[in-house]
Amino acid sequence: MDSLLAAVIIGVSLGGQYALLALGFTLIFGILGVVNFAHGGLYVLGGYVAQAAVSKLAIPYPVAVLAAALATGAVGYAFERFVLERRIDDHLATLMLTLGLYLMLSTGILVTFGAESVQFAFPVTGAIRGNGYYIPLENLIVLATCLLAIGAVYLLLFRTDFGRASRALADHRAVATAQGMRPHQLFPLAFALASGLAGLTGALVTPILSLAPHVGDPVLATSFLVVILGGLGSIGGATVAAFLVGLIEAFSGVYLGGSKGALALFIIVLVMLVVRPSGLLGRETRGA
Amino acid sequence: MFKLSARRRARTEAAAVITLAATFAVPFVTSSPLVFSILNQILIAIPAAFSVFIMLRMNLLTFAVPAFMAIGGYSVAIAAANGITDAIALAVLSFAIPAAVAAPLGAMVLRLKGVYFVLVTFVLTEITQLTLFEMPWLTGGSNGLVAIPPTTLLGTSLSSNRAVLLLATALSLVAALIAVSLTRRFREHFDAIGENALLAQSLGLIVWRYKALGFVVAAGLSGIAGYSLVNMLLTAHPSSFSPISSVNYIAYAIVGGSGSIIGPIVGSAVLVWAANLFNNHGEYSPGLFGLLITLFVLVGKDGIIGILSRLASAPLASDASSPGRHSKAAAVS
Numbered sequence: 001m002d003s004l005l006a007a008v009i010i011g012v013s014l015g016g017q018y019a020l021l022a023l024g025f026t027l028i029f030g031i032l033g034v035v036n037f038a039h040g041g042l043y044v045l046g047g048y049v050a051q052a053a054v055s056k057l058a059i060p061y062p063v064a065v066l067a068a069a070l071a072t073g074a075v076g077y078a079f080e081r082f083v084l085e086r087r088i089d090d091h092l093a094t095l096m097l098t099l100g101l102y103l104m105l106s107t108g109i110l111v112t113f114g115a116e117s118v119q120f121a122f123p124v125t126g127a128i129r130g131n132g133y134y135i136p137l138e139n140l141i142v143l144a145t146c147l148l149a150i151g152a153v154y155l156l157l158f159r160t161d162f163g164r165a166s167r168a169l170a171d172h173r174a175v176a177t178a179q180g181m182r183p184h185q186l187f188p189l190a191f192a193l194a195s196g197l198a199g200l201t202g203a204l205v206t207p208i209l210s211l212a213p214h215v216g217d218p219v220l221a222t223s224f225l226v227v228i229l230g231g232l233g234s235i236g237g238a239t240v241a242a243f244l245v246g247l248i249e250a251f252s253g254v255y256l257g258g259s260k261g262a263l264a265l266f267i268i269v270l271v272m273l274v275v276r277p278s279g280l281l282g283r284e285t286r287g288a
Numbered sequence: 289m290f291k292l293s294a295r296r297r298a299r300t301e302a303a304a305v306i307t308l309a310a311t312f313a314v315p316f317v318t319s320s321p322l323v324f325s326i327l328n329q330i331l332i333a334i335p336a337a338f339s340v341f342i343m344l345r346m347n348l349l350t351f352a353v354p355a356f357m358a359i360g361g362y363s364v365a366i367a368a369a370n371g372i373t374d375a376i377a378l379a380v381l382s383f384a385i386p387a388a389v390a391a392p393l394g395a396m397v398l399r400l401k402g403v404y405f406v407l408v409t410f411v412l413t414e415i416t417q418l419t420l421f422e423m424p425w426l427t428g429g430s431n432g433l434v435a436i437p438p439t440t441l442l443g444t445s446l447s448s449n450r451a452v453l454l455l456a457t458a459l460s461l462v463a464a465l466i467a468v469s470l471t472r473r474f475r476e477h478f479d480a481i482g483e484n485a486l487l488a489q490s491l492g493l494i495v496w497r498y499k500a501l502g503f504v505v506a507a508g509l510s511g512i513a514g515y516s517l518v519n520m521l522l523t524a525h526p527s528s529f530s531p532i533s534s535v536n537y538i539a540y541a542i543v544g545g546s547g548s549i550i551g552p553i554v555g556s557a558v559l560v561w562a563a564n565l566f567n568n569h570g571e572y573s574p575g576l577f578g579l580l581i582t583l584f585v586l587v588g589k590d591g592i593i594g595i596l597s598r599l600a601s602a603p604l605a606s607d608a609s610s611p612g613r614h615s616k617a618a619a620v621s
Binding site: 262 | 289307326329347349394397402403404406408410415419422438531532535542571574575576578579581582586599
């Protein structure tokens with residue numbers, strides 16, 4: 001019973017992190033039609049920005065997290081505005097451009113910070129203990145922040161003009177443009193928002209897990225899992241799928257061990273891609 | 289993508305084969321370990337880059353190269369450990385087993401296109417990598433398969449550095465001949481699918497058949513690259529086939545130029561050589577690859593070969609827009 005509770009707690013905590021990560025990824029695909037291979041790199045960059053702000057500038061951790069989100073958002077904005085925009089209608093070209101950004105980001109981080117993982121501890125320690133359960137405070141804080149951020153993204157997308165315009169562009173770019181939406185202004189902002197979410201997740205999660213130049217690779221793979229399962233471009237689907245993936249990972253970690261859980265997840269996703277490319281909650285997808 | 293005239297295409301195909309055939313001479317004119325090492329890496333990269341090249345001809349970007357390299361490489365390692373060390377038998381195995389695995393997979397995944405095809409091939413590579421770890425009784429798990437017996441040819445061991453390089457050259461040449469044969473025989477079919485698969489289908493081309501053929505042959509070529517890699521290392525280890533390594537093979541094909549068979553050869557040679565310039569800091573080479581991918585996608589869409597072709601002659605664009613391309617494709621289906 002104790003291990004069941006532990007698996008649920010770990011799963012929900014992981015789910016919150018994955019949801020935040022996947023939201024950015026699925027937003028970019030939904031609005032711009034771009035598969036962002038740089039998402040893992042932006043996550044790592046967020047972690048390093050926060051770590052450098054805390055350790056070198058002695059900035060309080062919450063401010064450092066905000067700075068990480070802003071810095072990665074700025075990188076995302078500039079990349080979309082000056083690079084991606086030039087080939088925005090060619091999906092293979094955009095994919096390769098994000099791949100190029102990822103390679104340059106990860107190498108830049110490697111050159112600047114070195115190959116070894118750096119010390120970056122979460123500022124709050126301790127745990128809530130009870131009869132048969134143990135919840136680390138850091139996981140609770142990260143989960144609460146992730147849920148807040150997810151709520152803020154939902155508000156932004158469904159209660160603001162920016163969100164309505166972005167969703168209109170995602171639904172039908174040509175019609176939305178004819179109605180006065182401006183993709184050249186909105187796309188960089190959407191990319192900045194998604195990049196900022198990746199950076200925010202990196203700043204929040206890397207103190208709990210680890211921070212090294214290549215920790216973005218598994219993050220990218222997890223983002224793929226979640227967004228494919230939820231349906232590429234589907235915000236609700238990504239959120240549900242993130243918690244599902246978190247729970248499956250936690251349960252397989254507790255009861256199976258090794259990488260059997262990850263293998264099972266990838267096989268489920270492969271089947272999902274083949275039989276239902278629109279995912280769990282997705283609708284008609286872009287050219288599957 | 290730029291298209292070459294029939295005459296120039298034949299020339300580039302001949303140049304590709306001759307260049308690889310000429311590489312047989314290298315081990316006899318130098319014994320430099322550095323040259324041997326770099327050349328081996330280039331010759332391993334070339335069949336893998338051909339694999340990307342074939343799929344790009346149909347406007348499909350594949351991340352599955354490391355998956356099929358692993359299947360080919362591990363098949364060879366297991367066969368060698370069980371006494372099959374003949375180079376020809378192993379070469380056939382390294383092509384046939386990944387191709388046989390790709391055939392049913394292709395039936396499933398080739399229904400997808402665009403980014404969905406990219407994602408499914410990425411997922412396939414992740415599954416292969418995890419399977420290598422989860423089947424230690426067959427693959428050695430995280431330890432891999434070590435101390436693989438060296439390849440033999442007519443009973444002679446090919447264990448010396450020179451023999452390893454000669455075998456890598458032969459495998460690369462075979463891969464080039466297969467790629468040239470396939471893309472020559474089905475050029476119009478692939479062009480039609482690459483330009484507009486729906487239109488090609490509406491004109492009578494049985495698109496899935498050619499996509500499946502390309503996918504199967506591309507898998508086989510990746511398997512040959514896997515054999516070459518395992519033969520050089522005498523070890524089959526999951527880290528040699530990491531999903532992220534697919535980026536390298538894509539870079540070789542894109543930077544070299546995906547419009548001509550010689551592009552992947554030039555891309556492999558230039559990028560492997562450039563990566564070796566970093567000496568003890570090979571981990572910095574992905575940054576260079578990233579920069580080059582970005583530059584070539586933005587300003588040199590046809591890669592090194594496309595740029596050189598434009599510099600060397602009159603504009604080639606007229607070759608790209610020959611009328612009746614789809615009609616011709618339909619007619620030959």
